[in-house]
Amino acid sequence: MSNSCNCPNPPGGKVTCAPDQLAICRVKGGITESECVDRPSHIVQATVDVRQILLYNWALSVITGVERGGHASISASDSAILSQGRYENPTTGEVVTFSLPTIVSATGGTSTIASTSGGATASA
Secondary structure, eight states, rough: EOOOOEEOOTTTTTTEEEETEEEEEETTTTTTEEEEEEHHHHHHHHHHHHHHHHHHHHHHHHHHHHOOOOTTTOHHHHHHHHHEEEEEOOTTTTTTEEEEEEETTTTSSSESSSOEEEEEEEEE
């Protein structure tokens, strides 16, 4: 299984990452930058009850470029960004699409941490 994300058009494109990586595509000034970002080890090692909030805040930091505390509250606008798989920076004009990584549950199963759309998919 992989984690992939379609880049905004124009110019388009796609980034494919490992399922436990954040797949991210940034377009600014018509230039695409894509990357696969590993989850920090403190998130992977966190207890199940705090793992999701840590993962959301880490992902939002990477996506928006704004540093967040690991236990910061997730606002309605934050939730919208996470569920849409898309963020537009009003200051820079940068458009970011992404697909969130899966998390490993305490029972060894995996799940997606948020439903994503806007061109972000998880595929086999």
